[in-house]
Amino acid sequence: MKGYRKYFFGKLLWFSVTLVFAFLLNFILPRLMPGDPVRAIVSRLAQGMTNATGVQAIYQQYTELFGTNRPMLEQFFLYARNVFHGDFGFSFSQYPRTVASVIKASIGWTIMLQFPAIIVGWLIGNALGALAAYLRKGFDKVLMPISIFVSNFPAFGMAVIMLVVFGAGFKWFPTSGGYGFDLIPSFTWSFMWSVIVHYQLPFWSIVLTAIGGQAIGMRSMSIYELNADYVKFSRFMGIKDRKIVGYVFRNAMLPQITGLALSLGTMVGGALVAEIIFSYPGLGYTLLNSVMGQDYPLISAATLIITLMVLAATFLIEILYGFIDPRIKAAQAD
Amino acid sequence: MQHTIRQVFRSGKFLFGFTIFAALLLITIVYPLIIRHPPLEIIAQGTFFPPGIYVNVYDSIGSPRYTLNLDDAAAKRIASKLSDADRSAIKEWLVAGGIPEKEIDITDTERLLDLWANEYDPTKAFPGMTLAKQRYYQRLDTSLKGILSTEGVAIVRRNVGASASEEVGSVAQTDYANVSQVPNVRVLPLGTDNFGRDVLTELVKATSVSLQIGLVAGTVATLIGLTLGLLAGYIGGLMDDIIMFFTNLFTVIPTPVLLILISFSIGQEHRGAFTIAVVIGLTYWVWTARAVRAQVLSLRNRDHINLSKLSGHSTVHIILYDILPYIASYVVMALILQVSLGILTEASLSILGLGPRTTEVPTLGLMMNWAMIYQAHILGKWWAYFPVIVTIALITFSMNLMNTGLDHVFNPTLRD
Numbered sequence: 111m112k113g114y115r116k117y118f119f120g121k122l123l124w125f126s127v128t129l130v131f132a133f134l135l136n137f138i139l140p141r142l143m144p145g146d147p148v149r150a151i152v153s154r155l156a157q158g159m160t161n162a163t164g165v166q167a168i169y170q171q172y173t174e175l176f177g178t179n180r181p182m183l184e185q186f187f188l189y190a191r192n193v194f195h196g197d198f199g200f201s202f203s204q205y206p207r208t209v210a211s212v213i214k215a216s217i218g219w220t221i222m223l224q225f226p227a228i229i230v231g232w233l234i235g236n237a238l239g240a241l242a243a244y245l246r247k248g249f250d251k252v253l254m255p256i257s258i259f260v261s262n263f264p265a266f267g268m269a270v271i272m273l274v275v276f277g278a279g280f281k282w283f284p285t286s287g288g289y290g291f292d293l294i295p296s297f298t299w300s301f302m303w304s305v306i307v308h309y310q311l312p313f314w315s316i317v318l319t320a321i322g323g324q325a326i327g328m329r330s331m332s333i334y335e336l337n338a339d340y341v342k343f344s345r346f347m348g349i350k351d352r353k354i355v356g357y358v359f360r361n362a363m364l365p366q367i368t369g370l371a372l373s374l375g376t377m378v379g380g381a382l383v384a385e386i387i388f389s390y391p392g393l394g395y396t397l398l399n400s401v402m403g404q405d406y407p408l409i410s411a412a413t414l415i416i417t418l419m420v421l422a423a424t425f426l427i428e429i430l431y432g433f434i435d436p437r438i439k440a441a442q443a444d
Numbered sequence: 445m446q447h448t449i450r451q452v453f454r455s456g457k458f459l460f461g462f463t464i465f466a467a468l469l470l471i472t473i474v475y476p477l478i479i480r481h482p483p484l485e486i487i488a489q490g491t492f493f494p495p496g497i498y499v500n501v502y503d504s505i506g507s508p509r510y511t512l513n514l515d516d517a518a519a520k521r522i523a524s525k526l527s528d529a530d531r532s533a534i535k536e537w538l539v540a541g542g543i544p545e546k547e548i549d550i551t552d553t554e555r556l557l558d559l560w561a562n563e564y565d566p567t568k569a570f571p572g573m574t575l576a577k578q579r580y581y582q583r584l585d586t587s588l589k590g591i592l593s594t595e596g597v598a599i600v601r602r603n604v605g606a607s608a609s610e611e612v613g614s615v616a617q618t619d620y621a622n623v624s625q626v627p628n629v630r631v632l633p634l635g636t637d638n639f640g641r642d643v644l645t646e647l648v649k650a651t652s653v654s655l656q657i658g659l660v661a662g663t664v665a666t667l668i669g670l671t672l673g674l675l676a677g678y679i680g681g682l683m684d685d686i687i688m689f690f691t692n693l694f695t696v697i698p699t700p701v702l703l704i705l706i707s708f709s710i711g712q713e714h715r716g717a718f719t720i721a722v723v724i725g726l727t728y729w730v731w732t733a734r735a736v737r738a739q740v741l742s743l744r745n746r747d748h749i750n751l752s753k754l755s756g757h758s759t760v761h762i763i764l765y766d767i768l769p770y771i772a773s774y775v776v777m778a779l780i781l782q783v784s785l786g787i788l789t790e791a792s793l794s795i796l797g798l799g800p801r802t803t804e805v806p807t808l809g810l811m812m813n814w815a816m817i818y819q820a821h822i823l824g825k826w827w828a829y830f831p832v833i834v835t836i837a838l839i840t841f842s843m844n845l846m847n848t849g850l851d852h853v854f855n856p857t858l859r860d
Contacts, residue, residue, distance in 0.1 A: 128696045135697070139705040258848070262840040264788050266795055266812065267833035274821050285822055372695060379700025383792050387816065401708060401797045409708055413701045420698045 117432045125425045132421070133193075136414045137186055140406040198411040203403025209411045212396060217415060219288050220392035224381045225423070227313050231320025232370055238321065239328025240359050243336060253325065261322025265380030269315040269387040276311060283311045286389035312388045316381045327369055331362040364435050371427040375420050382416070451853055458849025464842035468835075472652035481642060483649035483806060487630070488640030491818060492825040495635040495643075500628035504621040505599060505613075512620045518594075521617075523553050525591050530584060534560055537581055540570045560588070635827040637811070638818035643827055650806040651835055654787050657721040657807065658839075661786030664725025666732055666779045673736025674763055678744060687733070694730045702727050703789065707798040717800040717807060724789050725782075732778045739771045773854040777847050784843035791836055808836050 173179045180188070192199065198209035238257070242250040260268075277285035289295065290304040335341070335358045344354045385394030393412050400408035452458055481487075531550040539545050541563050550556060566582050596616040600609045623629055634643035676687040694702075706723050707715060743749065752766045787808070793799050794809025795816060811832045815821065820828035 124692070125696070128693055131693055132697045135702070135705065139709045142709040258844060259837070259841055262784075262844050263837050264791055264833065264840070266792060267837060270816075270821050270829060270833060274824075274826070278822055278824060375696075375698025375700065378698060379792065382700065383795055386795060397704065398796055401704075406708075409704070413705055417698060417701050420701075421696060424696060 114432055118429060121425065121428055125421060129421060132417045136410055137189055140410045199407045201405055201408045203400060203405035209407050212408060213411055213415055216392050216396045219390060223312055223390060223392060224378060227316035228320055228377050231317040232324050235321040235324025236328045236366055239325035240332050243329045243332030244355065257322040257325040260318060261326060265319045266383045266387055268319050269384040272311055272315045273387060284308050288391040312384055312390050315384050319380060320377060328362060328366055331365055332358060335362045367427060367431050371424045374424055378416060378420055452850060455849040455853055457845050461842040461845025461849060464838055468651065468838060472648055475648045479645060481645050483645045484641060486640045487642060488636040490640060491638045492820060492828060493632065493636040495633055495827050498630045498632060499623060499626055503628050504626045507621045507625045510620045510622065511618050513618055519553060522591050526553065531556065538563060634831055637828050638814055646806050646811065647831055647835065650808045650811050653717055653805045654790060654808040657717055657790050658783040658787035660718065660721035661724035662779050662783035664722055665728040665782045666775060668729035669732025670736055670775055672733040674740055677737040677740025678763060691730055691733050699727050703793060704796065704798060707793060712801055715801050717805055720790060720800050724786050728782060728785060735774065736771060739774060740767060743767055743770055777850050780843050780847045784840040787836065787839055808832050
């Protein structure tokens with residue numbers, strides 16, 4: 111267990127360093143943007159006002175509110191302290207709302223949508239890839255070209271085509287939103303049903319795009335393992351085929367788990383775009399709106415939350431991986 | 445070298461991918477030479493004109509007339525004018541008028557119109573029928589009579605000075621114009637987009653721009669990755685630690701987030717196609733750097749490198765002549781993948797509204813973005829978005845096939 115603890119703390123330290131760095135980038139990059147966002151909202155609010163001193167007063171008040179008139183370093187410490195307290199300031203584009211409330215309203219949708227979809231896609235993809243490697247012949251011949259084509263299909267393309275075919279064409283599922291526009295969120299059957307129906311298209315479009323790449327990876331890993339010496343040796347020993355296959359796929363799974371940890375960021379990016387296509391009320395859609403509204407506190411917070419989620423998920427996967435792969439404990443022990 | 449290339453082209457997968465890619469590339473080069481319309485010219489007044497051949501109505505009146513007696517001309521004319529809603533309405537009236545429902549087939553235009561002509565009585569009103577509905581049937585009847593008449597149509601010229609109009613000619617129902625004799629005909633194979641631009645011409649230009657973006661992004665990413673990988677792998681020590689620190693950092697921080705932040709920070713005015721390409725390149729070098737470093741590490745202690753060192757060659761010489769040739773095949777494969785990744789990334793960024801600014805050149809992502817903003821997918825205007833998706837998929841598919849083919853040639857263990 112000692113080796114594992116070392117592994118765990120090493121990873122923890124590394125992820126904290128990454129987090130600090132990501133936080134720094136998150137603060138600095140949006141603030142490099144040319145133009146004054148405060149002036150932009152003030153001019154929007156002050157439309158039709160002819161009183162110059164009035165406009166100036168509003169501008170002053172907003173600058174004070176968002177703290178954009180202070181030096182960068184002070185802004186940073188202010189920001190860091192506030193973020194630590196869960197306070198991201200006010201949203202520029204949806205002004206009286208705070209960024210925290212905007213994020214809070216959308217984060218649940220994203221977590222509910224993306225993580226199940228990515229995991230289901232990963233599982234199905236791996237199962238198909240393993241089957242293709244084991245069965246070869248016809249199954250492989252059909253599955254591989256399809257997987258290659260699907261995995262090269264842009265995530266938004268898949269989303270659009272599913273929307274057109276099943277949403278606009280057959281009208282089986284609604285084309286946009288997280289629930290019916292005539293409903294108020296509540297724990298009633300009609301609302302739940304509406305949520306489930308709206309969930310289907312975004313979910314399956316993310317699953318489908320995830321399947322292809324995973325299937326290809328798992329297939330080549332399994333083929334590699336199936337040709338390994340220990341498999342041949344086991345065959346000579348007369349061990350049952352089913353048992354050997356069990357070993358082979360367990361070994362082939364390990365790189366796939368690391369692969370999932372490493373490609374999580376990209377997958378989440380694709381899923382955010384899918385959210386946008388379906389106008390799903392998650393972080394992706396919020397991000398689109400904040401880009402449209404030049405809303406940097408919201409962009410900064412949304413990207414920070416996404417980074418946090420991805421980092422946490424990656425950390426979790428790596429910790430689990432340490433449990434599953436005995437080689438890690440062995441490597442850390444000496 | 446020659447032998448390698450011959451071997452590469454013998455791989456079926458590579459050849460297939462290469463053919464698709466070369467065909468796309470050829471189209472982007474040849475098409476602008478033949479069709480010289482500017483790609484961003486706004487020609488249509490209105491949004492999303494469907495694909496087809498657009499013939500100038502004014503010119504076709506003046507062009508030579510030919511009389512063709514075609515049997516099915518009248519039926520086709522009526523069928524195209526009578527919408528499904530009208531057909532159902534006619535059926536409804538006939539059923540109310542006492543015709544058994546079984547006898548009416550709304551797809552059989554001829555019989556339906558026969559029945560209508562015999563049965564319809566404009567003064568008749570059924571119980572429950574509103575006045576508006578009655579008026580609708582009267583209008584329908586008049587318009588049907590107009591379509592059914594075999595008379596021609598008079599062409600009248602408006603005299604600006606005099607209040608009267610003078611008749612200058614007439615068009616009979618059997619008159620035809622030859623499309624090749626009409627001076628103004630525009631073929632729009634993929635219709636027009638939301639701005640009224642020719643989608644096909646725009647698509648070809650966009651493909652070429654997107655390929656350039658992919659190439660720039662891929663080259664930048666590969667160059668940075670290669671340099672860092674070589675430095676980390678060959679020089680090692682502190683250099684390796686520092687480079688690996690940043691590589692690991694950027695592996696874990698999700699790249700899409702980084703891209704969103706950077707392209708937002710650049711600002712709308714400064715976001716050209718080239719800038720976006722460089723930004724994409726700057727964020728995607730991590731994988732190449734990792735892989736190159738791993739390969740260099742395994743090469744570093746080989747005998748021929750040691751020999752080269754003993755011969756007193758400089759580090760640069762060793763890297764150029766003793767290491768690069770060994771990893772060249774890998775770098776080429778990485779470059780191909782990076783190019784296709786760059787194209788995909790530009791498209792995703794554009795959908796978020798963070799793509800290149802819109803005024804100068806079209807890109808595949810921008811075309812997609814506008815189609816989405818104008819809801820082409822919900823309105824059923826497939827020509828505005830479907831060809832774009834297919835083009836992107838074809839590009840990435842062909843590049844990945846080429847990559848897989850190369851992999852099979854250079855890594856014999858993968859061959860099955």
